[in-house]
Amino acid sequence: MRKSAIMTLAGMSMALIGNVALADEATDPAVKARTAIMQLYANNIGQLGAMAKGNVEYNAEAAMKAANNLALLVQLDQSTLWPQGTDNASMVGTRALPDLWKNFPDVMTKGESLGAAVTAMQGAAGTDLAALQGAMGGLGGACQACHKAYRAPDE
Structure with missing residues:
Protein backbone atom coordinates (compact mmCIF):
# COMPACT_ATOMS: atom_id res chain seq x y z
CA MET A 1 0.00 0.00 0.00
CA ARG A 2 2.83 2.39 0.85
CA LYS A 3 4.44 1.71 -2.54
CA SER A 4 1.13 2.39 -4.28
CA ALA A 5 0.73 5.71 -2.45
CA ILE A 6 4.28 6.75 -3.36
CA MET A 7 3.70 5.85 -7.01
CA THR A 8 0.43 7.80 -7.05
CA LEU A 9 2.08 10.86 -5.51
CA ALA A 10 4.99 10.60 -7.93
CA GLY A 11 2.60 10.37 -10.88
CA MET A 12 0.60 13.36 -9.67
CA SER A 13 3.78 15.36 -9.17
CA MET A 14 5.01 14.56 -12.67
CA ALA A 15 1.64 15.53 -14.15
CA LEU A 16 1.67 18.83 -12.25
CA ILE A 17 5.24 19.61 -13.31
CA GLY A 18 4.37 18.70 -16.89
CA ASN A 19 1.34 21.00 -16.89
CA VAL A 20 3.38 23.89 -15.49
CA ALA A 21 6.03 23.31 -18.15
CA LEU A 22 3.40 23.19 -20.89
CA ALA A 23 1.78 26.37 -19.64
CA ASP A 24 5.17 28.09 -19.70
CA GLU A 25 5.87 26.82 -23.22
CA ALA A 26 2.46 28.03 -24.38
CA THR A 27 3.28 31.62 -23.38
CA ASP A 28 3.97 33.69 -26.46
CA PRO A 29 7.41 35.38 -26.49
CA ALA A 30 5.64 38.69 -27.11
CA VAL A 31 3.72 38.25 -23.84
CA LYS A 32 6.94 37.50 -21.98
CA ALA A 33 8.56 40.61 -23.45
CA ARG A 34 5.65 42.94 -22.67
CA THR A 35 5.43 41.51 -19.14
CA ALA A 36 9.13 42.27 -18.68
CA ILE A 37 8.59 45.84 -19.90
CA MET A 38 5.67 46.27 -17.50
CA GLN A 39 7.91 45.04 -14.67
CA LEU A 40 10.49 47.66 -15.62
CA TYR A 41 7.78 50.33 -15.53
CA ALA A 42 6.65 49.08 -12.12
CA ASN A 43 10.19 49.02 -10.73
CA ASN A 44 10.91 52.61 -11.72
CA ILE A 45 7.48 53.96 -10.78
CA LYS A 65 17.45 57.94 -13.16
CA ALA A 66 14.04 56.36 -12.60
CA ALA A 67 12.29 59.08 -14.65
CA ASN A 68 14.84 58.72 -17.46
CA ASN A 69 14.35 54.95 -17.45
CA LEU A 70 10.61 55.50 -17.85
CA ALA A 71 11.29 57.86 -20.75
CA LEU A 72 13.34 55.16 -22.47
CA LEU A 73 10.57 52.63 -21.92
CA VAL A 74 7.86 54.81 -23.47
CA GLN A 75 10.08 55.34 -26.51
CA LEU A 76 10.36 51.60 -27.22
CA ASP A 77 8.43 50.38 -30.24
CA GLN A 78 6.11 47.90 -28.57
CA SER A 79 3.96 47.22 -31.63
CA THR A 80 5.13 43.60 -31.96
CA LEU A 81 4.32 42.86 -28.31
CA TRP A 82 0.54 42.94 -28.74
CA PRO A 83 -0.39 40.32 -31.38
CA GLN A 84 -4.01 39.20 -31.68
CA GLY A 85 -4.79 36.17 -29.56
CA THR A 86 -2.51 37.09 -26.66
CA ASP A 87 -5.28 38.12 -24.29
CA ASN A 88 -6.25 36.40 -21.07
CA ALA A 89 -9.27 34.72 -22.71
CA SER A 90 -7.02 33.09 -25.33
CA MET A 91 -4.02 32.04 -23.27
CA VAL A 92 -2.50 31.61 -19.84
CA GLY A 93 0.15 34.01 -18.59
CA THR A 94 -1.36 37.40 -19.39
CA ARG A 95 -3.77 39.79 -17.75
CA ALA A 96 -4.50 41.71 -20.97
CA LEU A 97 -8.25 41.79 -21.58
CA PRO A 98 -9.68 41.08 -25.05
CA ASP A 99 -11.17 44.60 -25.12
CA LEU A 100 -7.65 45.98 -25.62
CA TRP A 101 -7.67 44.77 -29.24
CA LYS A 102 -11.23 45.97 -29.82
CA ASN A 103 -10.38 49.52 -28.68
CA PHE A 104 -6.85 49.99 -29.95
CA PRO A 105 -7.30 53.72 -30.77
CA ASP A 106 -8.21 54.29 -27.10
CA VAL A 107 -5.18 52.25 -26.02
CA MET A 108 -2.96 54.45 -28.21
CA THR A 109 -4.48 57.60 -26.68
CA LYS A 110 -3.81 56.22 -23.21
CA GLY A 111 -0.24 55.45 -24.28
CA GLU A 112 0.20 59.06 -25.40
CA SER A 113 -1.07 60.20 -22.00
CA LEU A 114 1.52 57.98 -20.35
CA GLY A 115 4.22 59.55 -22.51
CA ALA A 116 3.12 63.04 -21.47
CA ALA A 117 3.07 62.02 -17.79
CA VAL A 118 6.57 60.56 -18.09
CA THR A 119 7.81 63.78 -19.70
CA ALA A 120 6.29 65.74 -16.82
CA MET A 121 7.98 63.40 -14.35
CA GLN A 122 11.32 63.92 -16.07
CA GLY A 123 10.91 67.65 -15.56
CA ALA A 124 9.95 67.25 -11.92
CA ALA A 125 11.86 64.26 -10.56
CA GLY A 126 15.24 65.91 -10.01
CA THR A 127 13.84 69.27 -8.86
CA ASP A 128 12.64 68.54 -5.35
CA LEU A 129 10.29 66.28 -3.41
CA ALA A 130 7.27 68.54 -3.87
CA ALA A 131 7.70 68.57 -7.66
CA LEU A 132 8.08 64.79 -7.74
CA GLN A 133 4.96 64.38 -5.61
CA GLY A 134 3.07 66.70 -7.94
CA ALA A 135 4.02 64.65 -10.99
CA MET A 136 3.12 61.31 -9.40
CA GLY A 137 -0.61 61.87 -9.75
CA GLY A 138 -0.41 62.23 -13.51
CA LEU A 139 1.90 59.27 -13.86
CA GLY A 140 -0.17 57.01 -11.64
CA GLY A 141 -3.36 58.18 -13.32
CA ALA A 142 -2.01 57.38 -16.78
CA CYS A 143 -1.06 53.87 -15.73
CA GLN A 144 -4.34 53.30 -13.91
CA ALA A 145 -6.45 54.50 -16.86
CA CYS A 146 -5.12 51.76 -19.11
CA HIS A 147 -4.96 49.08 -16.43
CA LYS A 148 -8.51 49.72 -15.27
CA ALA A 149 -9.88 49.37 -18.80
CA TYR A 150 -7.63 46.70 -20.28
CA ARG A 151 -5.98 44.60 -17.55
CA ALA A 152 -7.65 41.85 -15.53
CA PRO A 153 -7.41 42.19 -11.74
CA ASP A 154 -4.66 40.30 -9.95
CA GLU A 155 -5.97 36.96 -8.74
Missing part, protein backbone atom coordinates in the same frame (compact mmCIF):
# COMPACT_ATOMS: atom_id res chain seq x y z
CA GLY A 46 7.81 52.11 -7.48
CA GLN A 47 11.09 53.90 -6.72
CA LEU A 48 9.49 57.27 -7.46
CA GLY A 49 6.36 56.40 -5.51
CA ALA A 50 8.37 55.32 -2.48
CA MET A 51 10.10 58.71 -2.46
CA ALA A 52 6.80 60.55 -3.00
CA LYS A 53 5.19 58.74 -0.05
CA GLY A 54 8.20 59.29 2.20
CA ASN A 55 8.93 55.57 2.47
CA VAL A 56 12.37 56.25 1.00
CA GLU A 57 14.35 59.45 1.39
CA TYR A 58 14.08 61.72 -1.64
CA ASN A 59 17.20 61.52 -3.80
CA ALA A 60 17.26 63.80 -6.85
CA GLU A 61 19.79 61.68 -8.72
CA ALA A 62 17.92 58.41 -8.13
CA ALA A 63 14.63 60.09 -9.04
CA MET A 64 16.06 61.38 -12.33
Whole structure:
Protein backbone atom coordinates (compact mmCIF):
# COMPACT_ATOMS: atom_id res chain seq x y z
CA MET A 1 0.00 0.00 0.00
CA ARG A 2 2.83 2.39 0.85
CA LYS A 3 4.44 1.71 -2.54
CA SER A 4 1.13 2.39 -4.28
CA ALA A 5 0.73 5.71 -2.45
CA ILE A 6 4.28 6.75 -3.36
CA MET A 7 3.70 5.85 -7.01
CA THR A 8 0.43 7.80 -7.05
CA LEU A 9 2.08 10.86 -5.51
CA ALA A 10 4.99 10.60 -7.93
CA GLY A 11 2.60 10.37 -10.88
CA MET A 12 0.60 13.36 -9.67
CA SER A 13 3.78 15.36 -9.17
CA MET A 14 5.01 14.56 -12.67
CA ALA A 15 1.64 15.53 -14.15
CA LEU A 16 1.67 18.83 -12.25
CA ILE A 17 5.24 19.61 -13.31
CA GLY A 18 4.37 18.70 -16.89
CA ASN A 19 1.34 21.00 -16.89
CA VAL A 20 3.38 23.89 -15.49
CA ALA A 21 6.03 23.31 -18.15
CA LEU A 22 3.40 23.19 -20.89
CA ALA A 23 1.78 26.37 -19.64
CA ASP A 24 5.17 28.09 -19.70
CA GLU A 25 5.87 26.82 -23.22
CA ALA A 26 2.46 28.03 -24.38
CA THR A 27 3.28 31.62 -23.38
CA ASP A 28 3.97 33.69 -26.46
CA PRO A 29 7.41 35.38 -26.49
CA ALA A 30 5.64 38.69 -27.11
CA VAL A 31 3.72 38.25 -23.84
CA LYS A 32 6.94 37.50 -21.98
CA ALA A 33 8.56 40.61 -23.45
CA ARG A 34 5.65 42.94 -22.67
CA THR A 35 5.43 41.51 -19.14
CA ALA A 36 9.13 42.27 -18.68
CA ILE A 37 8.59 45.84 -19.90
CA MET A 38 5.67 46.27 -17.50
CA GLN A 39 7.91 45.04 -14.67
CA LEU A 40 10.49 47.66 -15.62
CA TYR A 41 7.78 50.33 -15.53
CA ALA A 42 6.65 49.08 -12.12
CA ASN A 43 10.19 49.02 -10.73
CA ASN A 44 10.91 52.61 -11.72
CA ILE A 45 7.48 53.96 -10.78
CA GLY A 46 7.81 52.11 -7.48
CA GLN A 47 11.09 53.90 -6.72
CA LEU A 48 9.49 57.27 -7.46
CA GLY A 49 6.36 56.40 -5.51
CA ALA A 50 8.37 55.32 -2.48
CA MET A 51 10.10 58.71 -2.46
CA ALA A 52 6.80 60.55 -3.00
CA LYS A 53 5.19 58.74 -0.05
CA GLY A 54 8.20 59.29 2.20
CA ASN A 55 8.93 55.57 2.47
CA VAL A 56 12.37 56.25 1.00
CA GLU A 57 14.35 59.45 1.39
CA TYR A 58 14.08 61.72 -1.64
CA ASN A 59 17.20 61.52 -3.80
CA ALA A 60 17.26 63.80 -6.85
CA GLU A 61 19.79 61.68 -8.72
CA ALA A 62 17.92 58.41 -8.13
CA ALA A 63 14.63 60.09 -9.04
CA MET A 64 16.06 61.38 -12.33
CA LYS A 65 17.45 57.94 -13.16
CA ALA A 66 14.04 56.36 -12.60
CA ALA A 67 12.29 59.08 -14.65
CA ASN A 68 14.84 58.72 -17.46
CA ASN A 69 14.35 54.95 -17.45
CA LEU A 70 10.61 55.50 -17.85
CA ALA A 71 11.29 57.86 -20.75
CA LEU A 72 13.34 55.16 -22.47
CA LEU A 73 10.57 52.63 -21.92
CA VAL A 74 7.86 54.81 -23.47
CA GLN A 75 10.08 55.34 -26.51
CA LEU A 76 10.36 51.60 -27.22
CA ASP A 77 8.43 50.38 -30.24
CA GLN A 78 6.11 47.90 -28.57
CA SER A 79 3.96 47.22 -31.63
CA THR A 80 5.13 43.60 -31.96
CA LEU A 81 4.32 42.86 -28.31
CA TRP A 82 0.54 42.94 -28.74
CA PRO A 83 -0.39 40.32 -31.38
CA GLN A 84 -4.01 39.20 -31.68
CA GLY A 85 -4.79 36.17 -29.56
CA THR A 86 -2.51 37.09 -26.66
CA ASP A 87 -5.28 38.12 -24.29
CA ASN A 88 -6.25 36.40 -21.07
CA ALA A 89 -9.27 34.72 -22.71
CA SER A 90 -7.02 33.09 -25.33
CA MET A 91 -4.02 32.04 -23.27
CA VAL A 92 -2.50 31.61 -19.84
CA GLY A 93 0.15 34.01 -18.59
CA THR A 94 -1.36 37.40 -19.39
CA ARG A 95 -3.77 39.79 -17.75
CA ALA A 96 -4.50 41.71 -20.97
CA LEU A 97 -8.25 41.79 -21.58
CA PRO A 98 -9.68 41.08 -25.05
CA ASP A 99 -11.17 44.60 -25.12
CA LEU A 100 -7.65 45.98 -25.62
CA TRP A 101 -7.67 44.77 -29.24
CA LYS A 102 -11.23 45.97 -29.82
CA ASN A 103 -10.38 49.52 -28.68
CA PHE A 104 -6.85 49.99 -29.95
CA PRO A 105 -7.30 53.72 -30.77
CA ASP A 106 -8.21 54.29 -27.10
CA VAL A 107 -5.18 52.25 -26.02
CA MET A 108 -2.96 54.45 -28.21
CA THR A 109 -4.48 57.60 -26.68
CA LYS A 110 -3.81 56.22 -23.21
CA GLY A 111 -0.24 55.45 -24.28
CA GLU A 112 0.20 59.06 -25.40
CA SER A 113 -1.07 60.20 -22.00
CA LEU A 114 1.52 57.98 -20.35
CA GLY A 115 4.22 59.55 -22.51
CA ALA A 116 3.12 63.04 -21.47
CA ALA A 117 3.07 62.02 -17.79
CA VAL A 118 6.57 60.56 -18.09
CA THR A 119 7.81 63.78 -19.70
CA ALA A 120 6.29 65.74 -16.82
CA MET A 121 7.98 63.40 -14.35
CA GLN A 122 11.32 63.92 -16.07
CA GLY A 123 10.91 67.65 -15.56
CA ALA A 124 9.95 67.25 -11.92
CA ALA A 125 11.86 64.26 -10.56
CA GLY A 126 15.24 65.91 -10.01
CA THR A 127 13.84 69.27 -8.86
CA ASP A 128 12.64 68.54 -5.35
CA LEU A 129 10.29 66.28 -3.41
CA ALA A 130 7.27 68.54 -3.87
CA ALA A 131 7.70 68.57 -7.66
CA LEU A 132 8.08 64.79 -7.74
CA GLN A 133 4.96 64.38 -5.61
CA GLY A 134 3.07 66.70 -7.94
CA ALA A 135 4.02 64.65 -10.99
CA MET A 136 3.12 61.31 -9.40
CA GLY A 137 -0.61 61.87 -9.75
CA GLY A 138 -0.41 62.23 -13.51
CA LEU A 139 1.90 59.27 -13.86
CA GLY A 140 -0.17 57.01 -11.64
CA GLY A 141 -3.36 58.18 -13.32
CA ALA A 142 -2.01 57.38 -16.78
CA CYS A 143 -1.06 53.87 -15.73
CA GLN A 144 -4.34 53.30 -13.91
CA ALA A 145 -6.45 54.50 -16.86
CA CYS A 146 -5.12 51.76 -19.11
CA HIS A 147 -4.96 49.08 -16.43
CA LYS A 148 -8.51 49.72 -15.27
CA ALA A 149 -9.88 49.37 -18.80
CA TYR A 150 -7.63 46.70 -20.28
CA ARG A 151 -5.98 44.60 -17.55
CA ALA A 152 -7.65 41.85 -15.53
CA PRO A 153 -7.41 42.19 -11.74
CA ASP A 154 -4.66 40.30 -9.95
CA GLU A 155 -5.97 36.96 -8.74
